[in-house]
Amino acid sequence: MPLIFDPLYFLFAIPPLLLSMWASWQTKRAFKKYSRVGNANRLTGAQAAKVLLDRAGIHDVSIVETQGFLSDHYHPGKKQLALSPDVYRQPSISAIGVACHEAGHAIQHATNYAPLGVRSALVPTVGIGSNLGIWIATFGIFFSAEPMILIGALLFSAVVLFQLITLPVEFDASNRAKKLAFEHGLVVNDSERQGMAKVLNAAAMTYVAAAVSSILTLLYFLMRAGVLGGRND
DSSP states (O other): OGGGGOHHHHHHHHHHHHHHHHHHHHHHHHHHHHHTSBOTTOOOHHHHHHHHHHHTTOOSOEEEEOOSTTOOEEETTTTEEEEOHHHHSOOBHHHHHHHHHHHHHHHHHHTTOHHHHHHHHHHHHHHIIIIIIHHHHHHHHHTTOHHHHHHHHHHHHHHHHHHHHHHHHHHHHHHHHHHHHHHTTSSOSHHHHHHHHHHHHHHHHHHHHHHHHHHHHHHHHHHHTTSSSSOOO
């Protein structure tokens, strides 16, 4: 890709890359640490998620096991909460935290939490922006065609919007998880609450890193298009 030969690109790419690597390392570190700490109730992630859904009056969401490490997610279209093996099967603080976070998304969906609806609506445009937008901008840079770069930047802006909307969605799900897990007795003391918070807070930083990366990429395209900072011939 021609971008790798542009020194300016490194100024925008390296900081978010380092932030992303740090956030990923912190998340894996926290998860692995607290996956070795059992919760007092000996509840698996699947059991904890079911408690939260039942208490919220949600009975049409299935809880299934999915393969992969930290591949946990909630699928609004299928009304399916998919948990990785370490979360689905294990009675650990990490499992409780991640499962309750995903249950938080299901509760958001059931209560029509607006940012989740906006994020879901943006999903079809994100693929276009992250693929077509980047390639159009890249070819524009290669051929020094500023209008083409600008078109690519506009398409890529959908990715930025998606990442920004994702932040309140993820933070809200984590806040719901922390609050409800304690209220419903899934975590029973300060030690368990703090461990759960550390896992979820570390995971939240991965979304911050993704947002920073997309914003800086957009700014780079806008600079190369001459919209910001003058022309870059």
